[in-house]
Amino acid sequence: MQQCTEMAGMNPMEKKLAEYKCDTNEAISLKLVRFADDLEDESTTFHPEYSHQLYGDDEVAFGYKGLQIQLYYSAGNLSTLFKVKYSARVTEKFDCVEPDDVEGKIREIIPAGFSCNTDDFTSLLEKETNFKPFGTLLHTYNVHNVEEGEDFTYQIHKVDLSCPGFREYHKRLQTFLMWFIETASFIDVDDDRWDFFLVFEKYNKDGETLFATVGYMTVYNYYVYPDKTRPRVSQMLILPPFQGEGHGAQLLEAVHMFYCNLHKVQDITAEDPSENYVKLRDYVLVKLCQTLPSFSTDKLPLGFSDDMATEAREKFKINKKHARRVYEILRLRVTDMSDETKARDYRLEVKKRLFAPTKKNQREMTKMMKCLRPEELASHISQMDTALQQEELEKSYQELLAEYRRVIERLAQA
Structure with a gap:
């Protein structure tokens, strides 16, 4: 109704141009791909909660009809497929009107080495059998899936920046922050006071064991006089396909138990915690205490x-x-x-x-x-x-x- 009211007050040219506006949260499609069939399976698609950091507060891209921004990741290594599609572009109909650079905005946050066509990306899926979780295993747990009627196994790993291949993987992983944390920013990975904790799911594909990325947490170790540190949770994200299954609680509890074994740690805090994080922390800390x-x-x-x-x-x-x-x-x-x-x-x-x-x-x-x-x-x-x-x-x-x-x-x- 609001859109109709706004359109009513426009002249014919403004109405025509308004047809070339797209909601970027709807236009951006994200996937975690395990099998080639997932590429065409709409049930595996999810969308951002936020896109204002790239496309402005109104989260609108101008200049396209039927805009589709596909940002697909292999489930484990997060190898990336990036494609932009649309049915019409404003410059094809109107002179002197430039569309937004929607592709350039995405390229600012995704690291080099992504695929631009489906065939190349599909070939990368075949290499997922080589992907193994980074770092040291801290905790293994199972979650019962009622719909599937079976238990799924998950692992939580502690990772250091020195782990081979992790820096490149982390660059791909952190792109999800822009879509699901309202005030997200990328961290300086050259600072060795960062700790990383990752959650992976074990699953089978053609008789082989593979691993899918579920979520992660970054923690910064602040100095506390005279000889202590105070780990501060900076970022925490469970990817949408896995939310509501208890992985956040498992991760936060595993992180607390890891630091409990370090004498130098004073206590654990969080940086500007969200309302959802506070709820999660309440549950975990009460469960422990x-x-x-x-x-x-x-x-x-x-x-x-x-x-x-x-x-x-x-x-x-x-x-x-x-x-x-x-x-x-x-x-x-x-x-x-x-x-x-x-x-x-x-x-x-x-x-x-x-x-x-x-x-x-x-x-x-x-x-x-x-x-x-x-x-x-x-x-x-x-x-x-x-x-x-x-x-x-x-x-x-x-x-x-x-x-x-x-x-x-x-x-x-x-």
Whole structure:
């Protein structure tokens, strides 16, 4: 309806030109190809969530009708097929109107060595039997596929940049970030403080064992005075065909267990974590900490303790802030919220933590008021409106409860 309204206000030439606009998220088709038949199988195609980093905030390409941007990868080594198709181009109909350089934008992010025709790409599929996962095997696990009625095997590997062939592979792998992480950027792989963790699926093809890329995580090791490091998760992506199967939780838990064995590691953090990552981290950290003595059912009602913070850090490299969140989730799980007294005790403790930053700001503001002019004082007083604060605090608390309950439900399902 909106498009029809916009078209109604255009002159004939503008209407003609509007026909040459394409949604780049729909135009770009991605595939992870295992078999030659996958090339023509629409069920194996997926599309970007984002394309604004290449095609602008409106995620629109101008100059083409029926635009198709095919970006296909072999499932394991990620050998790449790149093709651009369209039914009509604006310069064929109108003089002095230039189409967007859609092909050039893609070439800016995909490394050299890609195929431009299907036959060359198909020949590369035959070499997938030579592809083996990079690095050191950390963890193997199985996932039961209900539709297929069988278990599939997956491996998580820790990789160093010195691993032969990995740099070239990583250049191809990181191109997926542009399509599925809103503020993605490529990292400087020449910095040896990066750690890489990859997930692969084992599968059979004509009686041979092959490996498909499932996802990965990059972690940067920051220095902590005097002799520690703080690994910070930078990027994490499970490729769309594998999402919703629990691979993210397996990967994050494997990464925590890897760093747990390193004495030099202080704790593990994340760089600008997304909402989905926070949900995943909540689940994994609660799953780990529920086994610790300090988080036992009889100790949870007594409140968050130094023992909890210490044990979470020493056993699983979890910092105090995250340990406190784990405690609140586990305490909610053992609290009978239909009991008014227990529910009130829980609510007050969580709200006290939520309100702490506001209370600190109020103290600082009170000190500042002595130096303010009358109009400035009135402005600051309005910001301290108690009723509004209580309303916002209650809203934050209810949102937090909903998040915590989702984690508890997932734990129950697991």
